[in-house]
Amino acid sequence: MKTLIVYATTHGCTRKYAEILASLLPGAILSELKTDPSPGLDAYDTVVVGGSIHAGMIQKSVRVFCEKNRDVLRQKKLGLFVSCMEEGEKARQQLEKAFPADLISGAAAVAHFGGAFDFDKMNFLERTIVRKVAKVSASVSKFDEAAVRDFARRLA
Ligand SMILES: Cc1cc2nc3c(=O)[nH]c(=O)nc-3n(C[C@H](O)[C@H](O)[C@H](O)COP(=O)(O)O)c2cc1C
Numbered sequence: 001m002k003t004l005i006v007y008a009t010t011h012g013c014t015r016k017y018a019e020i021l022a023s024l025l026p027g028a029i030l031s032e033l034k035t036d037p038s039p040g041l042d043a044y045d046t047v048v049v050g051g052s053i054h055a056g057m058i059q060k061s062v063r064v065f066c067e068k069n070r071d072v073l074r075q076k077k078l079g080l081f082v083s084c085m086e087e088g089e090k091a092r093q094q095l096e097k098a099f100p101a102d103l104i105s106g107a108a109a110v111a112h113f114g115g116a117f118d119f120d121k122m123n124f125l126e127r128t129i130v131r132k133v134a135k136v137s138a139s140v141s142k143f144d145e146a147a148v149r150d151f152a153r154r155l156a
Helices: 013-024 058-066 069-077 087-100 101-106 124-134 147-154
Strands: 001-007 027-032 046-054 077-084 110-115
Touching: 013 027, 013 046, 013 077, 027 069, 046 058, 046 087, 058 069, 058 124, 077 087, 077 101, 077 147, 087 101, 087 110, 110 124, 110 147
Parallel strands: 001 027, 001 046, 046 077, 077 110
Antiparallel strands: none
16 A cells, blocks of 8 residues: 655644654655645545644645645545644534535545644744634644544544
8 A cells, every 4th residue: 555645734743743654654655845845746545634723724735735636636546634723623524624514524634733833933923813712822743643643544
């Protein structure tokens, strides 16, 4: 089973999830959309797509990738995930908005993983938004390694 993990990250949290996932899925290849917006999918029977949520939306590069490859992705064993700071119903709604509904319903594993607010990596505008909207003024992490292990088990 050849696996490709395609992801976008703003401050590195999603990359950390993608890397852990790659370590759990033997032979998995990592591909960051920022450096390769159109990775070839032919060689893989399993594809995982991940990104993070900012102002309620996943990265545009993830949306474009999913739209462009929608038909091919429907033929693959598919995993979809986001990292975000919201939890429960709000996180679920963000996840449903992040990926096309048909990809979600056909996927073998779908999850939202806890994110991180990393003030050292935010620019001035991001810091201002997070302080105002999330009412958080210092770095905090909800990184959840158990959740990504469970995701890998469901996909395997
Ligand atoms: C400016 C900003 C806006 C954010 N907006 C949201 C949001 O609307 N919903 C949410 O659940 N998390 C939000 N987050 C939290 C990110 O989703 C979280 O930090 C995630 O782990 C980032 O992953 P990344 O480092 O891979 O980009 C926001 C973070 C920042 C910095």
